Amino acid sequence: MKVLVEVASKNISDYVNDAQALLLGLEKFSVLNTVTFSLDEVQEIIKMYPNVDVFVKMDKNIFNEELGEVKDILCRLEQMAVCGVFFYDLSLLELKQELNLSLDLVWSQTHMVTNFRTCQYYFDEGVRYALLSKEITLDEILEICKKSSIQTIVEVVSLPSVGFSRRKLLRNYYHDALDKGESILSVKEKITGKHYLVKEEGAGTGFLLDEVLNGTSVISSLFHAGVSYILFREEGIDNFLELISDTRKYIADDCSDQHYVEKYKKLGDSTGFFFKKTIYRVKK
Numbered sequence: 457m458k459v460l461v462e463v464a465s466k467n468i469s470d471y472v473n474d475a476q477a478l479l480l481g482l483e484k485f486s487v488l489n490t491v492t493f494s495l496d497e498v499q500e501i502i503k504m505y506p507n508v509d510v511f512v513k514m515d516k517n518i519f520n521e522e523l524g525e526v527k528d529i530l531c532r533l534e535q536m537a538v539c540g541v542f543f544y545d546l547s548l549l550e551l552k553q554e555l556n557l558s559l560d561l562v563w564s565q566t567h568m569v570t571n572f573r574t575c576q577y578y579f580d581e582g583v584r585y586a587l588l589s590k591e592i593t594l595d596e597i598l599e600i601c602k603k604s605s606i607q608t609i610v611e612v613v614s615l616p617s618v619g620f621s622r623r624k625l626l627r628n629y630y631h632d633a634l635d636k637g638e639s640i641l642s643v644k645e646k647i648t649g650k651h652y653l654v655k656e657e658g659a660g661t662g663f664l665l666d667e668v669l670n671g672t673s674v675i676s677s678l679f680h681a682g683v684s685y686i687l688f689r690e691e692g693i694d695n696f697l698e699l700i701s702d703t704r705k706y707i708a709d710d711c712s713d714q715h716y717v718e719k720y721k722k723l724g725d726s727t728g729f730f731f732k733k734t735i736y737r738v739k740k
Contacts, residue, residue, distance in 0.1 A: 457679045457686060458509065459704050460609065464490035464690035468501055474701040477509035477539065477685055485522075485529070486513040486542075488617055488655065488662040490691045495529065499536050515544040515564050516659045517622065527551055534559040540585055553582060560584040562609065566617065567591055572603040579606040585684065590616050594674050594730045598681045607684040612671030613699065614689035615653065615664045616728060626656040642666060668693065670723040674730050675703070676711035693723075 461475040471478060480498055481489035493501070493512075502510050512533060518526055526547065533541060534557050542564040543549065552559055562585040563569055563578045569589045578586065587609045588597055601608055630641055641654045651666040671686075678686060688703070690696045699720065706716040 457683050457707055459700060459707070460509070460511065460685040460687045461700060462513075462614075462687065462689040462691075464696075466491055466493070466497075468505065470697060471700070472505050472508050474697065474704050475508070476704070477511060478505075479511045479513055479542070479687070481513045482529070484658070485516055485518075485526070487516050487620055487657065487659050488664070489513070489657075495532055498533075498538070502536055502538065509539040511540045511542060511562065512538050513542040513564075514548060515542050518545040518547045523547065523551070527555065530557060530559060531555065542587065549578075549581060549583065562587055563606075566620075570596070572600045575600055575604040575606040575608075579604065585609055587611065587687070590669070591729050591734055593733055594677060597683075597730075598677065601681040601683060608682075609685040609687055610671070610678055610683050611669070611687040611689070612675060612678070613693060613723065614669050614687070615666065615692040616669045618652065618663045618665055620660060620662045622660040624656055625661040626654060630654075664692075666692075667726050668724045669728045670720065670726055671728065671730060672703075672720040672723065673717055673727065675706065676717075679707060679711045699723075 458476040459474070460477040460479055461471055462479040463471055468478070480493045480501070481491070482498070483492035483494055486492060498510065498512060530548065530551055540560040540562045541548065542562040544565055549561060552561060561583045563583050564587040567589050569575065569586050570592050575586050584607055586606045588600060590611055597608070597610060626641060642651055643654055644651050653664040653666050655662045655664065675686060688700060693699065702716055702719070706713055
């Protein structure tokens with residue numbers, strides 16, 4: 457199992473001593489990034505750090521007029537030998553098949569990556585990895601690892617995303633914020649009382665839970681289940697590089713160091729859905 461980091465800075469040298477893999481948002485074609493990278497920058501990073509696995513994020517909706525550019529990008533990424541491309545829009549899978557590319561893909565459809573049967577379907581269609589949904593339990597994750605051939609990626613520490621809309625919601629509903637030059641707004645959800653960050657960018661508007669997802673306590677279970685990568689998103693996480701360094705040492709020690717688990721209880725007690733089932737009931 458390797459540590460995969462979605463970076464919040466272009467100072468890549470800060471990460472490579474401890475992160476075994478990097479996730480880089482591709483400019484124009486990815487969402488909810490702190491920073492984005494051009495194809496030339498991605499290529500330079502791969503050349504400079506050949507021992508680091510580099511993944512590229514292309515997780516926005518693709519429009520017909522963008523398909524030609526997407527084809528060119530996928531062909532170029534294949535030549536760069538990136539480890540994988542995170543995709544949301546199914547056009548990327550269709551283009552890979554149409555162009556007969558060997559480029560590895562990561563199924564990253566947020567709330568949809570929830571069960572072993574669908575993961576196996578995508579594997580059979582030529583997708584190597586799946587970024588599992590944050591809305592499933594640890595037991596469901598372990599079931600996918602056991603019953604599907606797909607290689608799994610699990611997000612363990614982040615400000616978790618909860619949704620994305622193509623609409624410009626700040627522009628339409630919060631004129632004052634835009635007038636002040638702000639593109640991020642904190643809002644409180646009335647029923648739960650939880651706070652969310654609303655981020656508007658070129659592709660639309662995203663929502664992040666303003667509460668750290670702390671999955672450090674489940675890393676041992678993921679390690680022993682054969683998860684390929686655990687994902688850490690840097691945005692909003694204090695002392696991030698220390699966390700990454702400690703996590704890599706923890707994994708190298710076969711996740712046997714209980715001091716690590718105790719230390720990172722400081723990230724908070726929000727474990728998301730790892731231990732909480734989602735139950736749907738018909739409203740009476």
